[in-house]
Amino acid sequence: MSQVQVGQKTYEVPPRDGITVARFITVADVERSARFYEKVFGGRILTIGNNEGAPGFIQIANMWLIVYFGGGPTPDKPTVTLSVPADLDYVSSFMNIRVADIQACYELWRSRGAEFLTEPKEKYGETRCYMRDPDGHIIEVGQSKPDFAYG
Amino acid sequence: MSESKSSASQVQVGQKTYEMPPKDGITIAHFIVVADIERSLRFYETVFGSRVLSRGDSEGAPGYLQLANMWLIVNVGGGPTPDKPKTTLRVPSDPNLVSSFMNIRVADIQACYKLWKSRGAEFITEPKPKYGETRCYIRDPDGYIIEVGQTNPDVTYG
Numbered sequence: 607m608s609q610v611q612v613g614q615k616t617y618e619v620p621p622r623d624g625i626t627v628a629r630f631i632t633v634a635d636v637e638r639s640a641r642f643y644e645k646v647f648g649g650r651i652l653t654i655g656n657n658e659g660a661p662g663f664i665q666i667a668n669m670w671l672i673v674y675f676g677g678g679p680t681p682d683k684p685t686v687t688l689s690v691p692a693d694l695d696y697v698s699s700f701m702n703i704r705v706a707d708i709q710a711c712y713e714l715w716r717s718r719g720a721e722f723l724t725e726p727k728e729k730y731g732e733t734r735c736y737m738r739d740p741d742g743h744i745i746e747v748g749q750s751k752p753d754f755a756y757g
Numbered sequence: 758m759s760e761s762k763s764s765a766s767q768v769q770v771g772q773k774t775y776e777m778p779p780k781d782g783i784t785i786a787h788f789i790v791v792a793d794i795e796r797s798l799r800f801y802e803t804v805f806g807s808r809v810l811s812r813g814d815s816e817g818a819p820g821y822l823q824l825a826n827m828w829l830i831v832n833v834g835g836g837p838t839p840d841k842p843k844t845t846l847r848v849p850s851d852p853n854l855v856s857s858f859m860n861i862r863v864a865d866i867q868a869c870y871k872l873w874k875s876r877g878a879e880f881i882t883e884p885k886p887k888y889g890e891t892r893c894y895i896r897d898p899d900g901y902i903i904e905v906g907q908t909n910p911d912v913t914y915g
Contacts, residue, residue, distance in 0.1 A: 730816060
């Protein structure tokens with residue numbers, strides 16, 4: 607069973623009613639990515655997928671992460687190509703993990719093999735650091751300062 | 758498709774409560790670089806009924822929304838920072854080359870397609886059958902694709 611509750615509403619994948627929001631990332635190796643998110647964050651692998659088009663599903667905290675290979679246009683997105691990050695220095699979207707204790711997360715996840723760009727650093731409203739996943743997707747790890755509701 | 762009306766911003770998994778920001782453990786959000794924070798907040802609020810938690814401020818605090826089980830953070834781009842010294846954040850430079858996106862799993866894709874279209878969402882195509890699911894895509898105001906997919910009954914995770 608893979609469910610999330612908000613107030614009186616239960617979310618699950620696939621949803622029986624309403625919607626459930628996931629994040630999709632393109633990866634070079636589905637199993638490698640699933641194992642990374644399982645090992646570093648304690649994510650739960652729901653399925654490793656298959657080579658016929660079924661992606662890997664991993665549940666981490668309140669979110670589902672969907673990982674699959676890239677590919678050319680499909681009838682429902684006729685101009686779009688999915689690929690692993692082409693240029694690691696330019697980023698538009700990333701997974702942002704908000705944490706209660708960034709030093710503890712930094713040390714724990716590093717001990718599990720996560721590669722951080724830097725140690726946690728002070729920033730406006732928060733303390734923050736970044737890691738890269740096996741395909742180079744950046745992941746933000748941030749702890750909001752006590753006087754910021756949303757930092 | 759109704760959202761929780763409680764004032765707190767919390768999610769529960771089993772016995773664990775998630776909130777933003779978390780008092781313990783972790784809570785995961787989806788971050789996107791946008792050209793206009795207010796425009797993006799209105800889009801996600803209008804189309805999906807997301808709850809705007811913060812409109813950000815001029816000093817760098819981002820906009821925050823809650824959408825179902827997920828939090829969405831929107832902010833303007835910018836050059837390298839001490840914690841990512843080689844990385845530049847910018848809106849999608851090529852909307853046709855994509856490596857990650859928000860994926861909304863739905864129970865009734867025809868209903869979502871009609872409702873969200875009526876609220877101004879621009880779909881690339883109508884829903885189409887694909888391996889294990891029926892699927893279509895929206896472009897948000899900055900050109901991000903958003904997948905909308907309904908899994909076929911015989912597929913657990915499609």
